[in-house]
Amino acid sequence: MSTSMANFVEVTSSQQFEDLLKKTGKSLTVVHFSASWAPQCTQMNDVMAELAKDQPQVTFIKLEAEAVPEVSEKYEISSVPTFLFFKSCEKIDRLDGAHAPELTKKVQRLASSAAVPAGGAEPPKEDLNERLKKLINAAPCMLFMKGSPQEPRCGFSRQIVQILKDHNIQYSSFDILSDEEVRQGLKTYSNWPTYPQVYVNGELVGGLDIVKELAESGELENTCPKAVTLEHRLKSIINRSPVMLFMKGNKEVAKCGFSRQIIEVMNSTGVDYDTFDILQDEEVRQGLKTYSNWPTYPQLYVKGELIGGLDIVKELKESGELQSVLKGES
Template sequence: MRKTPCFPSPLLTRFLEKELLFIVMPLKNLTTKADFDTYSRQPGVNLVHFSANWATACGQLNEIFEVLVSECKGSFNVAVVEAEDVPEASLQCGVTAAPTVVFFKDGQEVDKIHGFHPTDLKALIVKHTIGGRPKAAEPETAEELNSKLHRLINTARVTVFMKGDRHQPRCGFSRQIVDLLNQLNVDYWTFDILQDNAVREGLKVYSDWPTYPQVYLDGELLGGLDVVKEEIQNPAFVEKMPKIQH
């Protein structure tokens, strides 16, 4: 099984410093194919981390998972499989490298990430929990909504709240912001405000910014399209934006 590159430790440190406001929870270990089958078929959102004890990135990913599971308070589960020790499970999921994370939802495989990609990982967790969860019968309290907005804003280093998503913007301003970020090769995540009116209206108050799109960097509001257009004229600003690694 081939190794994947380790994530730079300074970035991991900053990530954990931000997230370790929560008490971490140990992860479940699946040591047999029967354990894997039982776990992956249970209701809810259940992630399986196919790990290798010789891969530093796998240990780092487990640390991140422990924090995220505690932060999200039961909205999803994570279990660890030593890929080489349970080859039947690895073969079933098409695992060829460690780390690999497989997402199961109500017993069905719905997503997969090969390698160490925390930004993509958090985006998929949001997609299958916050983003895809049916609306509750009772409206969220202000505290619950603010907590949700905080998690969404910090899903990635650069987060864009917009109409539509990066693949299909649904207004001219949103399309322009996507084009700008793509031209700069920025690694960013988007949230479609048309899919959640509570987020759409709540974020205006939370960040004291009445219009969309809204762009956040490292959890702080940058502003809208005009602000970003002005900021990217500064090479130092462009330099600190996270870039997609090819």
């Protein structure tokens, strides 16, 4: 496909990239960090070409992530495709993965917002409340804290993590130090000025003092959901779908070469499968190695049984058995 449109440019050096950003000034620039080996990048380039026709005032840049590493490293690009949005040489937004509708939406929104810099401050408020609502409801028990359960970044957070652990409470956490908008917004949203904060089923329970009181009175277990054992959790994830692949990344964006190769083999069979990204969940990543006595990833399960990793899947494909194994026939 030719990319001869004036506002659709391929960039091959960091100097060229910097120059282009300066040249585009206040108008929107969309940068696609891509890789020639990834079919989803090719698809997204086609999407960009269409958008370039519709949005002549927006500049679209295609950049081979591995060919211009200094730019990729500067903007922490760890997978392809990733899209960054710039105005006045500043990064204003980011989109990870091959989501054509989302890309189109962002381009339209950011291109049009150029016209209303002054009055454009109001709408995001609603977005923040929506975001907070989603975070609060992300798990039955949510802890908003400084740092992570593994590395709490303040004494109160450390104490609350210990109490939840001692009482075998299952919870997910959010590091408020990683997101100033959430940190400030949640105080207003819940009318609670300090951290940590614990929510159960979307309702604020309170901070450290209240959690301590609940623990002392024996009510904490009734307030918060009890932990499901790791083994039980692993079993339920393994059986989430008849064919489950545990990998680094997901179907759209594989985060390592072995995962990328196994996805290609799986896609070639036409059999439906689900994936689980072990990079998102350290507990599963470590626990599954012990559970299945298999030290590496990716790992493929069919109907709850471990088939093996990339080598075994390749062998099964070569011997023509993969199809029937995935369908649980042999």
